[in-house]
Each structure stands twice: as C-alpha cells, then as structure tokens.
Amino acid sequence: MHRLSHISTRSRSTLADKLRSAVGGSDYGKSKQALAAGSIAAKDENGEDFRELYVMPKRKLRGQIQLEQNTGRAEIKTRSRFDLMDRLAERPPRSEEMDPEKHKWSDVWPAARTFAASVVPLPVRMGSRPNVEKRAPFKKEGNLELVKIPNFLHLTPVAIKQHCDAIKKFCTPFPPELIATPSLAATCLPISVQYSTYIHQGTNIRDIRSRVVTMIVDVESLKLTENAQEKFIRLAGKRYNKESKKLTIITDRCHTRKQNLDYAHYLLTVLYHEANKVEQWAELKERSDNLQVEFEGSETKTKLVDLIEKAKTAGLKPDESSITEFGEMWKSYRNSEETVDKTREYGRQMKKLLGISGNN
C-alpha cells in the first residue's frame, strides 16, 4: 500500500487538507504551527527559557477531564474491553423470529412462567410515570414491574381449548337428570365436601392448608323430627345457617385431609344421634326455652282475642279470620331484627285485625 508513502511523509498532510487550506488556509499544517508556536513560546524576549509560574499542575485533573467529557468538549478515549467475545455472544431476542402462522404460542409458552421480554412478542409497557401523555410507561425490556405480576400467557383461550380437548377422553357425561332439574342436587346430593390442594414449585410437596375440610350438609334431608331438629340446631350453634338450612362443619384439627374428613363425618353422625335422643330433662322444657317466640300460647294472642271480643261489643267489625295472618307476621316481627318496614307492617295488620280502615 505504501509504495508512495514518502510523498505523504514529506508533506505530512493529506490531499484533502491541502484542498482545505486552499480555501481557508487557517488550519493548514496544524501540527507544524503548533510545533512552531511551542518553540517560540518556550523563550522570552531575552532568549532565556520562559519559566512559568506554578499555579496548578499542568495536567488536567480528573474532575476537569470528566467535566469536559460530559459537556462534549473532550473526546472520550474508548478502550477495547477483554469481554468483547462474551458481549458478542448475546443473541437477539427470539421473539423477533416468531411468526404467528408458523409457531404455536402454546408451544412457546406451555406452562406458567415469569415474564420474559425476549420471548413475548408483544409491545407491552408497564409502570407509572408522572406525565403519561408526554412519556409512555416503560418498555418491556428489563421491566421489573412486568416480572413481578402473575401473567396468564399460558392460559390463552386457544391453549385452554386444547387442554380441554386433550382431557375430554377422561370425562364421563354429567348426570342428565341434574341438567334437567338442577334442584335435584340438593335432595340427591345432600353432602358436599370442599377442600383445596396446593401445588407449587419447591422442595416440599406438603402444604398445611390442604388439611382443612369443609363439609356442608343439607339438614332438611336428614328428616329429623321437630324436636330433634331443634336439638340439632342448638347443638350445631352458629354452624347452622337458618336461611339456607345448611350445616357447615369445618375441620382442621387433624394433620391430614383424610383424618379431617373422617372427623367431619364423625361429628355429623354424633350430632345426628345426639339430636334424636330424648333425655329426661328435655321434658322440663318451657315455653321460654323455645328457639323462637311462638304466637300460639303467647300473652299477645290472649290479649288480642280479648281485644277482639271487646271490639265486637264496642260495635267495631274486627276481621277475626286474619288472626292467623297476624300471628305469622308477629312471629317474624318478634324473631328478627326490627325495621321501619316491619313496624309499619305490624301497624297495618293490627288495624286490619281490629277492622280500623287504613284511611282513618
């Protein structure tokens, strides 16, 4: 290459430099000028060496260099780093090559896993910034917020459909009777048992929460007598829900689910048999021991009957037939929380009973 290099050596400037100097000439032979300037400045007018006053070291301090580099006045000398090959070994994100026609997403992301920016070919963004209108939330690359949240990329509708199709061969048909009349479930399947199984990645397959068993029994289907049912409810305490008429037994005192399930069955059995027993002291039960205040035999009823009698004699036309209706209302009024509506209803019924018209 340098067959003619002596020319450039002699002139010490390239052709382009010469052309530049032909126009402006200001920067011609920069190096030469600098050299000349240096040699002149080194002597004072008496021909003696110019001794500079020492104010600060001639070299630039590190802070100064950094400042210059940061403001773009000084060139940053880049050095090759020895880990070059390792840096080069980084591959482009593989999501770039994914083609929705050629690749199935469920092959790429078959099971739950943490978000990986290089795999998910979606331009998702996440995070909060003060002015979203001005600057969009952060990109997916290196975005911790995306890693933290659980994602359901493995449960796309297509994947779920595939899974369903795959396991369909293990399924038996749902009882057709239950589809026809869903209410059959309550009568035919009076007991339901609920428990949870916990699966997670780790060294331990046990989870203490999986031992808990919840058993829900439809009390009606036990076909208890009235007394037995009352006893049953008393024994069950707050485990009995009087609205749904269901008994809920939660057992968690044993170590395993099986033991807890057995224990729940045991409790139900004991409860049943205990409810059916009639003890001697049970005969001592009085009206005030009832679970609910009954209209029949109550003081209100005798007073009402008296009142109606009196009203009759006073010439009013009380509605005697509605006393049963009033009794039902009274029972629910006495046995539940008092509300404005109920009080109004009470008044309405009373007026009706006494034959006082609503307009008066």
Next chain:
Amino acid sequence: MIGRIGLSRVLTRGLSSGEAAKLTIQPAIERSPTDLLNALSETVGPDTTAPHFAYIDDPITIPSTQSAKKTYFMAKEFGKRAARELATEWPTLFAFDRDQPRLPAFRPQHLADPFQVDPTEKSLLKMIKSREVQDSCVLYERLRSENVEVSEKVQLELFRLVAYYNSSNIPFSEWQEWAGIRNFGEESNGKWKTGGVADLLFETLQKTDETVSIMIAALCKFHDSQSVERAKELYKEHQTGKIHLEAFNGLIGASSFNAAKKLAAEMNSLKISPNISTFNALLFSAAKISKYEEKIKAFSEIIAEIRELDMEPALSCYYIIVKNLIDSKLLDKEKRGENEEQSYNKQLTLAVSWISEILNEIEGDIVFFKKRLKIRIFHIKIDFLQQNVISEPIFRSKFFKMYDFSHRFCQNQGISDENYKNLAPVTSQCHLFFVEAMGVLYRASNEKLAEQLRNIYESSQNSIKMPVFTVESTFYNRYLQLAIEQTPSLNRIQELYFSMVPRLVGVNNSLTSLVFRKISASSERNWPLLRRAIVDGITAGQLNGVLGEEMRKQLSNVQLHTLGTSEREQYTTLVQKLVAVWIEFSQFTEERMRRLQRKLSPSQISECALLLTRIGEQQKAYELLELLLDENASSGEEATVYPKGHARPWAMAELFEDALRKKDTYGAALCLEILSLTANRAKLEPLVNRMVEKCNVNQEQARILQGFVRLRPQ
C-alpha cells in the same frame, strides 16, 4: 372410619328410598396417575425458537456454538457438583430440612473410606452394591490382610463386579447422575489388568461354568492379543462344562469371522440360543474381513440368520453394518486415487441401497406392527377355537386365559395396544445407527433418504434417542448441511436454518459459509436469512477471517431499495454493530491484550467505509478511510491497521462516485488519494477531471489536484 360407617347409616335412613337412584353417574374412566399429564403434554410441540431446556432462556445465556453449549452445560454441572461437595463437607450449614419427601440430593454423603470402615463382609457387600470398584478391591485386600474370612458368595459378587469393570472405577458413560460428564467425558478403553484382584479372585474361586464365563467375557471385553489368547485357552480348558452366552458373545466378537462361525456352531450344538449381542459380535467379527465382497456377503448371511430365528435385528446390528459398508481407507477424499475413487463410488452406492432397505424395513415395522400384532393374536384365537369346543365353560375360561397371556406377552415385550414402541434401544449402541447412516447419506447427497431417516428418528414410535449435545447435533448438522446443499430455494433454507440453529445444530464455519454460498448463488433475495446468518456469525465469533470478509461482501451486495423500512433499520444497526466490533477488535493495542487484536486490513477498511456510506454515515466512513493515509495507524506499538494489502478498487470507486454525487470535494480527494496508492497517472487523470467538473473546486484547488496527479508515476 367410625364416622364414615355412621354416616352411611344416617344417609340411608335420611334419604327416602329411590331418590339416590335418580341420578345416573357413570363410573369414572380408569387412568394412571400420569395419563392426564401425558394427554396435556401432547398438546405441546417443540418450540423451534427456544434453546435446549438445559439452558436459561435469555438472550445472553442462549449458547450459539457447540463449544459454548458444552462449556455452559459443564459449567452448570460442575457448579452443582461443587455445591454438593460443600454440602457434604459442612452438612449442618445446609440443613434446611423442609423437603418432603426427603431428597437425598440435599444430604450428600461422603463415600465410605475403605481404610476406615469396619473390616466386615457386610461393608464389602455394601461397597459392591454401590459399584465402588476400586474401593471394594482395597477393602477386600484389607480384609485378607486382617485375616477376615470372606464367604464364597461375596467373593463371587466381587469377582463379577471387578471382572466387568476391569478393576477400575465405572466408566463415565455409566455415570447416571451427571449427564455432562457422561456425554462429554472421554475415556480410553483400557486393556486387561493382569495380576489384579480379578485374576486373584478367579484363582481363589472354584472354576464353575459361571466364573469361567465371567472371566472369558471380561478378557474379551478388555481385549488385547494376550487377553484374547488367554480367553481362548480358558475356553478350551473348560470344554467339559458349558460356558454361558455372554462368554460366547465375547469370544465371537474377539475372533476372526471363520473362528466366530465355528463358535456359533458350537453354541448351536450346546443348545444355547443366541441373542442380539451375539449377532452384534458376529457382525463385528465379519467387519474384520479384509475382502469387501466377502464382508458384504457375511453381513447378508448374518441378517438372514437373525430373521431365520424369528428375531428382529436391533439398530445396533445395522449400525455395525453401515459403519463398515465403506472402507475406512477410502473415506478421505484427498487420499483417494482414481481407481479408489471408482470403488469408493461403488461402495457408496451399495451403502445407500443398504440404508434404503433398512429404513424401509424399520418404517414398515412401525406402520404394520400393530396390524401384525392383531393378526398374531387372531391366529392364536383361531387355533384355539379349532382345537377346542368353545362353548364348554372350562374351555371358554382357558381361551380367555390364553388371550390374556398373549396380551401380557405383548406388554412384557414393551408392546401394548395403545402405547407400543417399536423402536426401542436393545444395546447401548443402537442410537449410533442414526448418525452413521446420516453420515453415509451426507456423503451420497441423498436428501430423500435423509429426510426419511429424520422422520423415523423424530416419530413418536421411536424411543431411541441420541445424546443431545454430542451425537444428535452431529446428526442434525449433517442433515441440515445436506438439505441446504440440495435445495435451490432460499425460503426452504430459511425455514430449515431457523428451526435448527442454534437449537439443534451449533453455528459452525462450514454451515455459515454454505449458507452464504447459497445466498450468493441464488437469484432470490432473502434478507431475514442473511441477517440471521450474519447475526449467528457475530455470536459465534466468526467476524474475523474469511467469514467476516464474506459478511461484508454479502452486505454490500444487498440492494437497499428492495428492503422494507424495518428491514432497512435492521441493516443499519447491523452495519453499525459490525463496524464498531471490527474497530474494537483492532484497538486491543495494550501489551497484555494484544493476543485479542485483529488489525483492520485496508480492504476491510474500504469495505466498511462503503457500508457506512450506504447507511448514510459518510463522516464515520471518511474517518475510517483516513486511517489508510495515517502513518501512525499502521506502524508502531499502537498500530490498528495492517501495513500490507490494498483498499478494494471497486469499493473506492463507489465511494468516490458517492462523494462526487454529494459534491463533497474533501471526501472525493480522500478517495482519490487512496486510489492513487495503487493506480497510475492515466487512471487518475479522468477522475481528477470529473472532480473538477462536478465539485465546486476553485482554481487553487484545481491546481493542487492537477499537481497531485502529475506527481504520480505513469
């Protein structure tokens, strides 16, 4: 349990009769604990963009080359082993006893020291059971020196172990837990250790059929001429007894084909039925026949013999055959003479026809196996019906027993009706058939058969798998190169390349240059393929040397106007990255880094400058070109440019034109000066004239230019 019983009573009483019977609940379909998982896993296919599951799925950790794969895998494995070692040494520091069920991997134990353990027979047996060969030898000798009686039974156990492993520890290939060592660990097949514990035990123990057989088999397994002689002597001495099949197998494999045939006849007379290993040994001895035609004849005879015995040849049989179908002397292309070339072609043709036969056989087996199975069961049924009156209850039960038996027989053979696997490994060499056959097909450039072979290998009926990072990648590499070589379509190449590199095949020089060759030869344009090949080249460190040059050539051949917007962006980034990397390579000027330095050559600089002007980075391009004129850049300690070589004239011409088009006087002057390094006055003059014409050159400048040209040699 009390509760359960009580409840059933409660419910039966509680529920009025008939209500429970209203629901028709079908009995559950029986399934094994893994059936559901299997069904779900069948919905998932291979992800061709992903790395092997052994690696972390992240751009910086996905290895591109074969060596990177190995390094990464081994690093992981050795890290694990180091952790185990620490946990063994300081178990209390790692006693985080949460694992349920207990995982022994968390509680690694030191191996029992043969010098420390109780010198009892029990500890020796324990060691034998855990296959610590050398330790058990040491312990045995310690027992003898301490005069502890060792029963004959234990001695026999020890003899079995020691003879099988030739008194050395088990080879890497039998390490179960550490896949890296198992596959990458290299070991020489040692020779028989004379006078070792095995010999000693053999002398001590009674010469029964078993001990002699073990000794013969061991001598043949670790064979040299002496040990084979000794094995034959032992065989002759023990003519009175009946040695076992394994010993015969060993002897057959170690002898010449004629001797092997005699041994086989001997076996026949002793009524020892052969197994696949026997035939492997026979094939192995047949491969030693020097005359080619006889060798092939012997192979055919042996295969016919296998069929005669109603056995299926294992893939390992085919492996031995395929391996020996071409003489090893003829394999090297450069060493073949003209005569040899002819016989090589002949042998290659024969090998391909053998492989074709074998593949059809295997494939036919897979397809027809189920049918044949059913036919066989059907025949059993028919035979039975003919022999017995089926209506008799006793016969009926017998019939079903028979039917059951045939089913169970099939299941024992690994063949169940739903889940049959025809291609199952019989010996440890079965998987080598695939790679060997692919090698032959690669030589013969037979893509059709290669495709068939690959389909068989990947079919769900095949349970023979090659070790992934060693043999399998060779198999796929051969297949890929063959397929790329054979197809003219760049789209097909792209499809193949994208799906296999770097998942199955590591990036390698021959593959990359093949892809570049195909791209150059094709009239099609395929930017994604070119980009991928270059990106792979970068990750595999192919930037310097011939392939780097090829990359520049390919990039400068790309017609930018044919690319889309995003593709053009990709082109820009790629060029920027490449140039930056080449410059970084050239700047390793420090003393201790200099071994990494790859100086820029003038041709490289000119090409890079051209690529930079293409993407609109003229400034950078001229800075780079200035290096060519800078004395300091090519000499001294800090040199970053090679002092030899020339800039590419075509690249410089294009750069010059580009400068003229932009009316860039200084750029054009730079190009002119670089051109002047190689061109003479006659060539330069028209260039100067054009420069004066096109650019805004004042008189002074024109004078300088004219003067410059006049100074050039004629």
